[in-house]
Amino acid sequence: MSVKLPLENLRREAEMRLSKERFAHTLRVEAEAVRLAALHGLSAEDTELLRAAALLHDITKELSAEDHLKLCKKWDILLDCESLSCPQILHQFSGAGSAAREFAMPETVCSAIRTHTTGGMEMDTVARILYLADLVEPGRSIASDPYICEVRFLAERDLCKACLVQMRREIRRLRDMGRGVHPLTVAACAAMEEEYNSRA
Ligand SMILES: [Fe+2]
């Protein structure tokens, strides 16, 4: 059954809650997600879910770490030690909570938001496109990411390979910097690798 999502309301809500710059990023992610969805033959229903996920993916990003924790507690979202020690990813959990509890979004939308920075074990097509659209939207440039052209090229052709290349690169980047890698990213990368190898 197809449910019409209130995309215009979500867009308005994102505009009210986010800075001008982040709202502009949100709109570019939505547009990029729609472009990739068309290239990969997503159904109209999945494209609508993807647009909702794009509009809400950073909805809590400008909150303080303390506020993320308050929201996660309020919505019974359990955070592991690795997530608690990584403030820049907390918004994927509080954002997924907001999508579920404030906007009554379906699980496909919440799950895509929940994995949009770290990746996750079971990423469906909506989650993969959101993950990639967030990285390659036109506001991201070679200056901020020298490898962006490769991921952009792959995102248009092969979602699994694009996610795999990006996740491997992210793991390498964090390890080179002497930083820990979130277990969700390690698990997501291993799952993508297995899927990719099983196709060969
Ligand atoms: Fe984000």
Ligand SMILES: [Fe+2]
């Ligand atoms: Fe984002």
